[in-house]
Every structure is written in structure tokens, then in C-alpha cells.
Amino acid sequence: MTTINLRPWQADCANKAMDWLQAGEDRHFLINAAPGAGKTICASVIAQRLFDAKMIDRVIVIAPRTTVVNQWADEFKFVTGRAMLKITGADDDPENYGVDLCATWSAIQSSLDGLQAVCRKDRTLVICDEHHHAAVEAAWGDGANGAFADAQFTLILTGTPIRSDGKESVWLAYDDQGLIDHPEGGTYTLTYGEAVDLDYCRPITFHRHEGKFSVKLDDGENISVSGTEETQFSAGLKRIRGLQQALDYYKLACTPKYLPSGAADTNSYQASMLEWCIEKLNDLRLRMPEAAGLIIAPNIPVAEYMADLLELLDGEKPVLVHNRVSNPEGKIAAFRNSKKRWIVSVAMISEGxxxxxxxxxxxxxxxxxxxxxxxxxxxxxxNFGPQDDSRAYVVMPTHRVFEEYARRVEAEMSPAKLRPSDTPDTKVCPDCGAECPKDETSCQICDAEFPVRGPRMKTCEACGSLNTLGAKDCQSCGEAFGHDFEISLNDALRVGAIIRGMDLDEEEVQEGEAVRDVFRKGVLSSGDDQLIKILKHLPEESYGRLARMFENNQ
Structure with a gap:
């Protein structure tokens, strides 16, 4: 067993859980903590304390997917020193093993009788990770309820306790509004906003990405579709069945665009999203050389298309994981421990x-x-460690539903306490970790050369000349790089940011980014502690709005 310095919330949660379970009023304890706050470590510590108190004999963990099962086994052993058998398929019988177990939600369906026998034979602690999978009306919920009804204790772990379909999960009570009504004494809650304030999680900024699509119909008529304006249909077009659904903005945003040669088109909507993401990742890696990006795609064809675009735009082949690639779990584990920049996923990198x-x-x-x-x-x-001063960024299509979700996340954070990432005049050496001036080409401590990312190029299909990716026409022959599509993209651009309770338009965001370095340098060089303190609470995206306010008051 390893001695661990717990975060204050983990220590408080473990103490509260032990008090609740030892009191014997209810054998279920709910840990409702934000993703990334450290629920796995906390639950493993509670398990160890129950072992030390001679209150349990075995532990069974249920996790959402194989990758998470592997993480559980590693962290549980790190905390407790106990090996954990991993069950991810239908071939293992838990009755045959006298050890702690960790299984996926799908795998337990073939072992329900064996798990039930284990719980009846031994005093078992069940740790239910990502509990929203166990809906009462769903097969997994019914199975879990029967298999673990005789467990000695149950720890319920979740970061998103309310299912979007409104179904209730087993082992928890709900009120008339569908909200969890578990006793306060048996619940520990840590919201994402609280986790940010306490520096357990990084603050996040949501960038909306607008695209204006011009859809050319068979009769030659063009229809404009965007995420910020209602699509106008003539009376005749309204009568065409399925047309409005086909021209859904989000559907168009997820539609790949290809060149006549079959290559991914770097002038597409998705490419414009990725160009912004690449630029932001480049900035982040100055301070956090290991920083990486994730692309969540709706399906395999789009994922493959995004992977091709990334290789064209960023010069590095990303890791691609979905249920049809070989060994996706191994690829995710390898990416976790590498310094590769991008991973593209279809339903493989989500919860846990x-x-x-x-x-x-x-x-x-x-x-x-x-x-x-x-x-x-x-x-x-x-959080990547005690020196992590980074922010997290999400770029998403302009979509009313996504924006509502983003604003609810923002509402959880307390602007007075949230410290946005600083943008110091230094960068971190990826070899030795030394702080170096941003304009240095090599580390002053270890002499390692900083990577230089040159402009990415594309080849003109007409004459074979190389051109920068952003070029609209070939510099040699003048051939236009734009192409006609049956559904073509006229324009793609960011349309602002949602950050810390502010809704900024894109012009303000760009102004803020343009004056960021000058603004920060002026404030820091003033030596005014009060101004510097204020600066630490201002996101850089808001600098443009602040500059406008000063100009208007002059």
C-alpha cells in the first residue's frame, strides 16, 4: 500500500464515506464529483480503509469500457497494493477467483450469477463507476441490481448523475423533478466549478465555429444554411419531404468535403475548425510541451477524413481509434504516454x-x-501537475443546444476565484523543463533546440507547384484552389467565445488576442500589485472589450 497525499476534497469525502458506512443507516454512498477531480483514487482509499477496518473481504469495480478497467486496475493497485482481475469479456467466471475484480458494464451481463454468488459469499464492496449506465429500465441496470443486491457496501461514482433520457439509475432515490434525492449524509458533491476554483481541474473556454453553406439544388436554386440564421425555404421547397432535415446545419457541419482527386479538402468547414485548433495547440505547447488535442467525430468516415486533414494541415499523422481499428485500447495507452499531438476518436475516448x-x-x-x-x-x-497553468479549449459548431450546455458549465464557475491561464514571456523546454524566453531558438540550460514549425504546403493539381495551405490561388499558374460542390462552403469562421459568464463576439475575441501580449507586458511592467491582481482574473479573450471601454471613455 502506498502513502498518498490526498486532495482536501478526497480526504473529506473518504472520512464522510467511512462515517456513513460504519453508521449502517444505508450501505450506498454517492460520490458526485466533476470529471478529472480524482474519483478513482478517492474510492480506492475508501476501499483500503474498509479493508483495514475488517469490514469487507473483496472489491468489485464496474467501469464503462476496457480502457477504464485497465486504469482502475493500475490505480487500485497503486493505492492498496492489491492486484485486481480485469474482466472485459464473457469467458471469465468471477466465482473461480478469490481476488478483487474489475469488469466492464457489458462484460458483467454474462457473469451475473457468478457475481451474485460472490456477493453472497464474501463481504463485498461494489464500486459503480459512471453510474448513469445503470438505468432502472435498462438491461444493465436490471442486471446490476440483481447481481449486487447482496453486496455489503456500494460506492456510486459519477460526474454526470442525471441521464439525458430521464431514466432513473438503480440504488438511488429521485424526487418529483427527477433529481437525485440521496441522503445528504451519504453524498459528497464537487462541481466542475468548485474543482476549477480549487485547481483540481483546468478552466475551459468554448469557441463557437460558424460556417455558411450554400446548397445548390437540382433546379439551380441556392439555399443558404448557417448556424446563426434561420434557413429560408420557399413555399414550394417546404413541400419537399425531408429537405429541411437534409439541410440541417449540424448535419452539414459533419459532412466531409473532398477534392476531385479524392483527397480531403483543406478549404472545408472541418479544416477551418482544425486550423484554429492547431494554432491553439501550438500556443499551449510553448508552456506545456506535452499538450495534445482530441477530435471527437460522429462516425468512422468523418473520423478518417479528419485524420487525413490533420496530417495535411499539421504535418503529423494522428492516432485514429474506433471500434474497427486493431487494438484501440493499446493505441490509446500508447498515445497517453507519448508526445504525439493529436488523437481522433469515434466513441472511444469519453467517460472515464x-x-x-x-x-x-x-x-x-x-x-x-x-x-x-x-x-x-x-x-x-x-490537471497535469502542480505547475500546470494551462487552459482547456473546446471548438464546437455554432449550435443552440451546445451553447446552452456551455453556458450551464460556465455558470458553475465563480469568476471572482477563477484564475485564467497566464501568458508569460517564457516557454518551457520540452527536454529539461527550464523556463526560457519565447524568442530563444534553444534552451539556455541544456542547449536543446526548440522545434520550429514551418508553413504547411499543398500542391497545385494543375502545375504541381507548392503553395502555402492558406493560398486561394496557385502562386505559379494562378489556378484557383476553390472547388464547386453540390453543397459548398462559402465561409467558415469563429463567431466568438463563451467564457466566465461573458458572451463575446468574434471581433472582440480577435481584438483581445491581438492586444494580449502588449496589454500583459504593460500591466506586468507597471509593478502595480492591484493591476496585476485584476489581470489574473481577466481572460485574454476579454482584453478587446476592455480596450474598447477605455477608448469610448476617452
Missing amino acids: VDIQRLRVLAYLPNAQTELYFRQAMGRVVR
């Missing part, structure tokens, strides 16, 4: 998957629920 260095998320999911939204943002807010 811990890759602490992820900081940028391009969000184009299939599911549009708040539960999935919060689980996805939880992938990029995990």
Missing part, C-alpha cells in the same frame, strides 16, 4: 478515459446530449 495532457477538443459528436457534452469536456480539463 484519463489522458491528462489533452487540452484542445474539436467537438463533432454523434450524440448531442448534455451528459455526453460534459463527459467530452471532462477529457481536456484534467
Whole structure:
């Protein structure tokens, strides 16, 4: 067993759980803590204390997917020193093993009788991770309820306790409004906003990304579709069945665009999203050389398209994981421990998957629920260590539903306490970790050369000449790089940010980014402690609005 310095919330939660379970009023304890706050470590500590108190004989953990099962086994052994058998398929019988177990939700369905026998034979602590999977009316919930009805104790772990479909989960009571009504004494809650204030999670900024699509119909008529304006249909077009659904803005935002050669088009909406993400990741890696980005795609074809775009735009082939690639769990584990920049996923990196260095998320999911939204943002807010001063960023299509979710996340944070990331005049050496001036080409301590990212190039299909990716026409022959599509993209741009309770338009955001360095340098060089203190609470995206206020008052 390892001695662990617990975060204050983990220590308070473990003490509260022990008091509740030892009192014997209810054998269920609920830990409702933000993704990335450290629920796995906390639950493992509670398990160890129950072992020490001679209150349990075994532990069974249920987790959402194989990657999370592997993480559980590693962290549980780190905390308790006890090996944990991992069950991820239907071939293992838990009755045959006298050890602690960790299984996926799907795997336990074939072992319900064996798990029930274990709970009846031994005093068992069941740790139910991502509890929203266990809906009462769903098969997994029914199975879990029967298999673990005789467990000695149950720890219920969640970061998103309310299911988007409104179904209730087993082992918890609900009030008339559908909210969890578990006793306060048996519950520990830590919101995302609280986790940010306490520096357990990184603060997050949501960037809306608008695209204006011009859809050319068979009769030659063009229809304009965007995320900020209502699509106008003539009376005749309204009568065409399925047309409005086909021209849904989000559907168009998830539609790949290809060149006549079959290559991914770098002038597409998705490419414009990725260009912003690449630029932001480049900035982040000055301070956090390990920082990485995640692309969540709605399906495999779009994921493959995004992976091709990333290789064209960023010069590095990303890791691609979905249920049809070989060994996706191994690829995720390898990416976690590497310094590769990007990973593209279809439903493989969501709840519970811990890759602490992820900081940028391009969000184009299939599911549009708040539960999935919060689980996805939880992938990029995990703290990387005591020196981590980074922010997390999500770029998402302009979409009313996503914006509502983002504003609710923002509402949880306390602007008075939230410290946005600083943008110091130094960068971190990726080899030795030394702080170096931003304009240095090599480290002053270890002489390691800083990587230089040159402009990415594309080849003109007409004459074969190389051009920068952003070029609209070939510099050699003048051939236009734009192409006609049956559904073509006229324009793609960011349309502002939602951050710390402010709704900024894109012009303000760009102004803030333009004056950021000058503004910060002026305040820091003034030596005025009060001004510097104020600066620490201002997100850089708001500097443009502040500058406008000064200009208007002159």
C-alpha cells in the first residue's frame, strides 16, 4: 500500500464515506464529483480503509469500457497494493477467483450469477463507476441490481448523475423533478466549478465555429444554411419531404468535403475548425510541451477524413481509434504516454478515459446530449501537475443546444476565484523543463533546440507547384484552389467565445488576442500589485472589450 497525499476534497469525502458506512443507516454512498477531480483514487482509499477496518473481504469495480478497467486496475493497485482481475469479456467466471475484480458494464451481463454468488459469499464492496449506465429500465441496470443486491457496501461514482433520457439509475432515490434525492449524509458533491476554483481541474473556454453553406439544388436554386440564421425555404421547397432535415446545419457541419482527386479538402468547414485548433495547440505547447488535442467525430468516415486533414494541415499523422481499428485500447495507452499531438476518436475516448495532457477538443459528436457534452469536456480539463497553468479549449459548431450546455458549465464557475491561464514571456523546454524566453531558438540550460514549425504546403493539381495551405490561388499558374460542390462552403469562421459568464463576439475575441501580449507586458511592467491582481482574473479573450471601454471613455 502506498502513502498518498490526498486532495482536501478526497480526504473529506473518504472520512464522510467511512462515517456513513460504519453508521449502517444505508450501505450506498454517492460520490458526485466533476470529471478529472480524482474519483478513482478517492474510492480506492475508501476501499483500503474498509479493508483495514475488517469490514469487507473483496472489491468489485464496474467501469464503462476496457480502457477504464485497465486504469482502475493500475490505480487500485497503486493505492492498496492489491492486484485486481480485469474482466472485459464473457469467458471469465468471477466465482473461480478469490481476488478483487474489475469488469466492464457489458462484460458483467454474462457473469451475473457468478457475481451474485460472490456477493453472497464474501463481504463485498461494489464500486459503480459512471453510474448513469445503470438505468432502472435498462438491461444493465436490471442486471446490476440483481447481481449486487447482496453486496455489503456500494460506492456510486459519477460526474454526470442525471441521464439525458430521464431514466432513473438503480440504488438511488429521485424526487418529483427527477433529481437525485440521496441522503445528504451519504453524498459528497464537487462541481466542475468548485474543482476549477480549487485547481483540481483546468478552466475551459468554448469557441463557437460558424460556417455558411450554400446548397445548390437540382433546379439551380441556392439555399443558404448557417448556424446563426434561420434557413429560408420557399413555399414550394417546404413541400419537399425531408429537405429541411437534409439541410440541417449540424448535419452539414459533419459532412466531409473532398477534392476531385479524392483527397480531403483543406478549404472545408472541418479544416477551418482544425486550423484554429492547431494554432491553439501550438500556443499551449510553448508552456506545456506535452499538450495534445482530441477530435471527437460522429462516425468512422468523418473520423478518417479528419485524420487525413490533420496530417495535411499539421504535418503529423494522428492516432485514429474506433471500434474497427486493431487494438484501440493499446493505441490509446500508447498515445497517453507519448508526445504525439493529436488523437481522433469515434466513441472511444469519453467517460472515464484519463489522458491528462489533452487540452484542445474539436467537438463533432454523434450524440448531442448534455451528459455526453460534459463527459467530452471532462477529457481536456484534467490537471497535469502542480505547475500546470494551462487552459482547456473546446471548438464546437455554432449550435443552440451546445451553447446552452456551455453556458450551464460556465455558470458553475465563480469568476471572482477563477484564475485564467497566464501568458508569460517564457516557454518551457520540452527536454529539461527550464523556463526560457519565447524568442530563444534553444534552451539556455541544456542547449536543446526548440522545434520550429514551418508553413504547411499543398500542391497545385494543375502545375504541381507548392503553395502555402492558406493560398486561394496557385502562386505559379494562378489556378484557383476553390472547388464547386453540390453543397459548398462559402465561409467558415469563429463567431466568438463563451467564457466566465461573458458572451463575446468574434471581433472582440480577435481584438483581445491581438492586444494580449502588449496589454500583459504593460500591466506586468507597471509593478502595480492591484493591476496585476485584476489581470489574473481577466481572460485574454476579454482584453478587446476592455480596450474598447477605455477608448469610448476617452
